[in-house]
Amino acid sequence: METSVFLAVMAAAALHAGWNALLKIGLDRFLTACLIQIAAGAVALCTLPFVAFPQAAAWPWIALSALLHIGYNSFLARAYQYGDLGQVYPISRGSSPLLVALLSVTLLADSLTAGQWLGLLTLVAGIWLMALRGSQRAAALNAPMLFSALMTACFIAGYTLSDAVGARHNQDALSYSMWLFTVSGMVMALVVAATRGPRAFLRLGPHWKGGLAGGALSLAAYSIVIWAMTQAPVALVSALRESSVLFALLIGSLWLKESLPAIRLLACGLILFGMLVMKLA
Template identity: 75%
Template structure:
């Protein structure tokens, strides 16, 4: 992976952690995720007049990604019913790069060197390590939590591969990304209206500033990742994106004054080692 691509993906990871830090805005997690996706779509709509429509070959992948995002948000919300953020997030985000790595070899014919694979495994191990003592009260990872977290990871891997394929076939990552976010917002609006009722949007109104800030960061973060997946192996981009867990911990410690137990410090070190290996090997 070339240095500019590497640095931009790390920047995307920081943006991803930034909008996740905005999740505590007084709504349940599903509605918060919906608000951010809808807000990102509004930002994308403002850009659409300045970009071309996607090529015909890209539209099936945009549609598939939108459907997979519904599954992602659904299982993520279920996972949070069985465990807290410190357990669910590392399990879901840490498992998806391994799924992407295996599937991208078959579906996209991406290849990883032995050094890149080692770096990926070390990085993922560090993310998983956070889940060992990630929950409040050192809660154990139960079967329901694990099942929902792994299903979340599967949907993450699915939409990651769908978007990598769609952007590559489109030949223009920016065009693909903007239309993807616009379609995602439309689909999420329909899902909220059908599952929670039209009056639910009245609950979202007071939180529009936080939603717009989170949506803008979400759009920027994933657009960078989609572009990077047209420049480098998808598995490497997927793994580096998950360093957002590290940035989230730093935000929690430095901004929110959350405690940083030794196991998390160790996990941060393992993740940093994985990043170094990915860059140098």
């Protein structure tokens, strides 16, 4: 992987961790996810006069990705009903790169070397170690949480592959990203209205500043990822993106004064080793 692409994905991972840390705003998980997507769509809408209209071949993938994001947000919110952030986030985010890797080498023209597979599997192992043993006491896994988190991973893999194919067909990653976020924001607004009623927007209103900041960071982070997937194998970009758990850990340690038990440091070491192997392989 070229250094410029590697550094760009690392920046995207940092932005991803940043907007997740920003969003402890007092809403339930589903409304929080919807607020971020609607806000990101509003920011993207403002850029449309300055980007090209997507090619016809890209529109089916934009539509598919917008629908897959509904499933992602729904199962993520459900997973948080049965488990905490420290387990749900790593399990869902750490499982998706494996699915992306298996599907991308099967369905797309991407291929991975033995060294890249080693790096990817090591990184995923580090994320799972952080999920299962990374806290002061390991909470037991329960079936509803595990099922919902793994379904979340399936939807992450689905929209990741959809967007990789769509951006490659469009041959303009920026245009694809801005139109994708605009459409997704509109779809999520309709979902909120249909499932929670128009009064739900009154609950979102007081949180518009945090939502707008988080939406802008989310837009920037995933737009970088979409561009990177046009430059490098999707599986590598997907796995490196999930190194955001390291930045989340750093934020927790420096800002929230959370402790760093030895097992978390070991998990960080595995993730960093996996990243290095993928970069050099």
